[in-house]
Amino acid sequence: MSATRILVISGFAAAFVAFGVLEVLARRPGSRIPSFGDVCAYVMQYEVGRVPVGRIGVLGFWWWVGWHFFAR
Structure with missing residues (x-):
């Protein structure tokens, strides 16, 4: 190694x-x-107008993690 x-x-x-x-x-x-759940709840409630930017960001982060670590 x-x-x-x-x-x-x-x-x-x-x-x-x-x-x-x-x-x-x-x-x-x-x-x-703050616990991890509290931080996630705070990020997920963030919106710009009617666009749930926080949820899109969390989804994008998990997509990136999956793409880089699990798609091999």
């Missing part, structure tokens, strides 16, 4: 661990950190 691959896998693992720690901290009673 090459060093670049190990570095990339380690970076993704560190990002997942950081995300998990942040979510645990957000779910403590009295925490001021």
Whole structure:
């Protein structure tokens, strides 16, 4: 296995661990950190006129993730 691959896998693992720690901290009673669900709800309600820009953005993000990581 090459060093670049190990570095990339380690970076993704560190990002997942950081995300998990942040979510645990957000779910403590009295925490001021928003949970992932709260952030998603805030983004999804964003609209410009009658166009649901937040929902389109979230859909585009998941399309990008699927295209780059699962379509092989």
